[in-house]
Amino acid sequence: MKLNIALLAGDGIGPEVIDQAVKVSNAVAQKFNHEIVWTSALTGAAAIDAVGEPYPDETHDICMAADAVLFGAIGHPRFDNDPKATVRPEQGLLKMRKKLGLFANVRPTFTFPSLIDNSPLKRERIEGTDLIILRELTGGIYFGERGRKDDGNTAFDTCTYTREEVQRLAKLGFEMAMARGKKLCCVDKANVLETSRLWRETVQDMEKDFPEVTVSYEFVDAVAMRLVQWPSSYDVLITENLFGDILTDEASVISGSMGLMPSSSIGVHTSLFEPIHGSYPQAAGKDIANPLATVLSAAMMFEDAFGLKEEAEVIRSVVNKSLAEGIVTEDLAGKNKAYKTSEVGDWLAKNI
Amino acid sequence: MKLNIALLAGDGIGPEVIDQAVKVSNAVAQKFNHEIVWTSALTGAAAIDAVGEPYPDETHDICMAADAVLFGAIGHPRFDNDPKATVRPEQGLLKMRKKLGLFANVRPTFTFPSLIDNSPLKRERIEGTDLIILRELTGGIYFGERGRKDDGNTAFDTCTYTREEVQRLAKLGFEMAMARGKKLCCVDKANVLETSRLWRETVQDMEKDFPEVTVSYEFVDAVAMRLVQWPSSYDVLITENLFGDILTDEASVISGSMGLMPSSSIGVHTSLFEPIHGSYPQAAGKDIANPLATVLSAAMMFEDAFGLKEEAEVIRSVVNKSLAEGIVTEDLAGKNKAYKTSEVGDWLAKNI
Numbered sequence A, B: 001m002k003l004n005i006a007l008l009a010g011d012g013i014g015p016e017v018i019d020q021a022v023k024v025s026n027a028v029a030q031k032f033n034h035e036i037v038w039t040s041a042l043t044g045a046a047a048i049d050a051v052g053e054p055y056p057d058e059t060h061d062i063c064m065a066a067d068a069v070l071f072g073a074i075g076h077p078r079f080d081n082d083p084k085a086t087v088r089p090e091q092g093l094l095k096m097r098k099k100l101g102l103f104a105n106v107r108p109t110f111t112f113p114s115l116i117d118n119s120p121l122k123r124e125r126i127e128g129t130d131l132i133i134l135r136e137l138t139g140g141i142y143f144g145e146r147g148r149k150d151d152g153n154t155a156f157d158t159c160t161y162t163r164e165e166v167q168r169l170a171k172l173g174f175e176m177a178m179a180r181g182k183k184l185c186c187v188d189k190a191n192v193l194e195t196s197r198l199w200r201e202t203v204q205d206m207e208k209d210f211p212e213v214t215v216s217y218e219f220v221d222a223v224a225m226r227l228v229q230w231p232s233s234y235d236v237l238i239t240e241n242l243f244g245d246i247l248t249d250e251a252s253v254i255s256g257s258m259g260l261m262p263s264s265s266i267g268v269h270t271s272l273f274e275p276i277h278g279s280y281p282q283a284a285g286k287d288i289a290n291p292l293a294t295v296l297s298a299a300m301m302f303e304d305a306f307g308l309k310e311e312a313e314v315i316r317s318v319v320n321k322s323l324a325e326g327i328v329t330e331d332l333a334g335k336n337k338a339y340k341t342s343e344v345g346d347w348l349a350k351n352i
């Protein structure tokens, strides 16, 4: 099979971790007789520096022509500390999501038995956790009208959702639940927000099409509590853009394996795969960042974008092997030898 | 001193826990020669049943005439499970906040040494946690324009903030930080929202008036992570209404002492004191609910509404004594004897 993949390394540690995912993907392709055509493109601060734009048209064209996008991370402290900056890496991210129609961000949270004690939560609270948060990614308050009035003294943002947007996301959620534990939790704030009431009534209407799925409706504040108290009680959660932003980040710390969590964004035009961690600028260029989340994102890509389940499993099992044998970067090494980012990538590729 | 207090018991376990706070307050008043005039009024489902309205005008008049309001809890599952209900207990809550001008909800989170192992988080993560979240309570998306378009197929909610609203809340935050650890964290989503940018620039402008306070600006998604990872790194956090709703609930589970956490809402016309837990309908009428959060809310009321610091300390120390001696309800009793709600209240009052 021929796989056309757009490669967006981005900023900070992005290029380093992406390199390892490429090595591993190439090794898998060779083993299974696939041909991967990688096309690199600029995003984020790197793109601003090169062409003044965080998501250049050329990058968009490359993504549109690809079968899937593998993404590193974007963001640079230079912009965070400058409130007057007019062009920012994050704008590139939002533009990319909108233009590629990446309407659903899929964020699994699961535990690795060998890493469970890294969690800030007690072992007995997180054992067995295996949940997915499905975050709507191209609607809501991120993309509504916003601005100032009264000489800049009043600001406003608008959250908008259409029934179709909710249906599209919820359908994915029901389907995922059917393929897993058959439990779906719709997270909203329907006791206050009209958009949440639209979410809730739309999901309620869809229940009859998925009679095997047990659906619950929970308020976002209650979920923010229960995710810390009993994460293992959840299966699939669906929610709107801003709630999803907060809850996926909260969920990412509970397993103790943030450096290992992959994610995907499912799109109308293509799909994108990326680690959930950020660009971690303090570590950039030092060959110390943990590449496993990006490698596992590549596994998700093989499975979800190309239907290559066996290839994905091969990647996952070599990652498990590296963890078991302690071929890990400094964040996981504890008192043992820490391997370099590139060494971990080499080891994984060799053991495919 | 004569203390005029409006007493809003509300729904579920509200009346039972309020009763204990009244006993304890009366004992303190007697000891220090104060006279308390309690005036009871209806709210929540109880008010809907009696007069068809969750925050009746008569209740509002009683609150306006009082020096402080002591509140139990509102909410009833009958309404949660009926999406078509047109009158809901929560509306009473929002109306009360708006009409009393309760612009700042103050939510402390601290640990009780004897209860620290109840937390879902590991001891070493939470030891020393002592933070306050200051949530803006009468603005933002809770009170903006909302509605439907396109035959009900599009819904919208509007988040609005004025510079004055931000200043009023932030000023309280700076003052609290000055009286505590001198650290203030402004929680926003300024990389996306215009209202957040107004928050951030307003707080930045105020920094010069409080040169001793160290101010940080953090995104709400990052704070949702760090609250679980390192809660003890925070001192005072200020944030807008919806972010505050989510983060205060998340923070409430980290100390392992949710049943003990008091809160206050500071208002233009009066201030309100209430436990952070809900109406817990499953336990209503059983004389088993933990009254300590409400008793500690009464302590907050003595100190903050009436400036009676010594009286507040007496209440806090008798609560600590009850914990140390195991005079506690079933949620805290473990394998030991569980006392009834009313027995705990009687013991506290007697030991004042």
Ligand SMILES: CC(C)[C@H](C(=O)O)[C@@H](O)C(=O)O
Binding pocket: A090, A093, A245, B191, B192, B221
């Ligand atoms: C950088 C920011 C705009 C972005 C978001 O809020 O969506 C990030 O937090 C994320 O979750 O991918």
Ligand SMILES: CC(C)[C@H](C(=O)O)[C@@H](O)C(=O)O
Binding pocket: A191, A192, A221, B090, B093, B245
């Ligand atoms: C009941 C609901 C409207 C309320 C809120 O969201 O403010 C509650 O969650 C709270 O935090 O007091």
